[in-house]
Amino acid sequence: MVSEDVLRTHLQELRRGTVVVASLVALRRPDYGYALLQRLTDHGFPVDANTLYPLLRRLEDQGLLTSEWNTEESRPRKFYRTSDEGESMLNRLLDDLAAVQTSITGLIQGVDR
């Protein structure tokens, strides 16, 4: 029986990079921090608020997201959107993710036989 701690660590490792991919995909439609968090959670990407908010900042600094303040609603919100640069990087990342999936499938079939 694998210990819960070990399992959790490996799952964390596995999920780490996917948060960036998921955020870039989700932000093709502009959104603000908490709404994005909820959308990601609804789609099976549970992410901690204290990870996501700083991450959005970092992606913005790297030019992968653009942002715009919306002051029309009850409280001012910063809306993020995937930039052109972010889009092209996202495509590279998605290709790689697909490649990983293909490789794993191939490996599983190869070993099974």
Place this chain on the structure above:
Amino acid sequence: MNTLTDRYLAATLRSVPTQRRDEIATELRASIEDMIDDRTGGGADPTVAEREVLTELGNPDVLAARYADRRLQLIGPTYYLLWLRLLKLLLSFIPALVGTVVTVVEAAEGEGFGAIGPGIVAAMQVAVQITFWLTLTFAIIERTQTAVDVPEWTVDQLPDAPVRRGVPLADTIASVIMLLLTIAYLPFQHYHSWVRGTDGENIPILDPALWSFWLPALIVVLALSVIFEIVKYRMARWTWTLFGIRALLNLAFAVPLAWLALSDRLLNPALAERLSWVAEADNRDSLGLAIAVGAAAIVVWDLVDTARKTRQQTSA
């Protein structure tokens, strides 16, 4: 107003770079309020909801570090090994060197054995200083993200695979310590034996007359034995030459000792005044004989044991 949220924001923003502080504050406050609203909408008490949300966001210092992209480590994996290697290298000789110099200087000023204390203190201070400044330097390099060219590892750096040593390090260390303690005991007993004279003055165990020649000679033999142990460790295995030298050293120590003991010249005659048992000639003879036989037995046992090891290791 000084709500929990205000305090949380203040604590987080304290260590976030100034030029982005206001923007992060507005955004983070809105996010926190969104999260609270979401919970109160589900029927939760606002105060409870606020506590829960802030607990979920966690330690503000950690959050701030993530915003600032700051490392939560003193020295990271990039520099840790280099730091460790330099630290070991510097600590391996500088404190000992300084300690020795201080001891020698103090001794030259007439401190005698009292010079060892300041020497040890100086060595420890130097060790602490080295550790502190080296660690500080690396912590700064880590933080400023200065690109330091850490030399690339190459296969040429591989150390030789450890040979199976016929002479274990632990044995060598134990022998050297025993020898040093014996050397130290000879002058020590002269000043601090457990025997006191009638006026409370110290009575050495060994005859002070021996200091004119025999005790210094024995100390020289013991010092040579220390050197022998180190050479033996460097050579890593017993050879018949080493065996011969070992035999000579053993005899050079045991023969004078036994001879002095048998001719009743080893113990301080002044002891007899305090210990009546020693005053009787018969007892002195038996004690001398016991010392001589003991010394001979140890030498024989050691030589047999060494010969056995030498034969094993030279035939292999």
